[in-house]
Amino acid sequence: MTNWALLGLVFFAANLPWFSSRLFYLIPLKRDGQPTESKHLGWCLLELLVLYFAMGAIVWYAERATFGQATRQDWEFYAVTGCIFIVFAFPGFVYRVLWKRTF
Numbered sequence: 001m002t003n004w005a006l007l008g009l010v011f012f013a014a015n016l017p018w019f020s021s022r023l024f025y026l027i028p029l030k031r032d033g034q035p036t037e038s039k040h041l042g043w044c045l046l047e048l049l050v051l052y053f054a055m056g057a058i059v060w061y062a063e064r065a066t067f068g069q070a071t072r073q074d075w076e077f078y079a080v081t082g083c084i085f086i087v088f089a090f091p092g093f094v095y096r097v098l099w100k101r102t103f
Contacts (some may be wrong), residue, residue: 018092
């Protein structure tokens with residue numbers, strides 16, 4: 001995989017939580033026995049965290065398959081990649097939280 005394909009995959013995954021009212025696109029959320037029309041912000045952030053680690057595993061595997069080994073990373077690496085993942089999720093956040101409420 002090329003670097004651009006991996007970045008595109010991570011960008012796509014970062015925006016997934018914002019475009020569905022289901023949890024992980026599979027589990028319908030219900031409130032008082034009725035399906036909800038929108039997902040709470042906390043569920044979106046939980047999905048974002050899980051997808052961050054899932055994408056990290058995919059990228060780690062791609063690095064290991066390409067170079068034969070994965071280099072050790074310190075906390076700075078995870079802080080930077082977490083911030084990049086949050087920045088990648090910004091278009092979906094704007095669509096779901098800021099833009100949808102104005103209409």
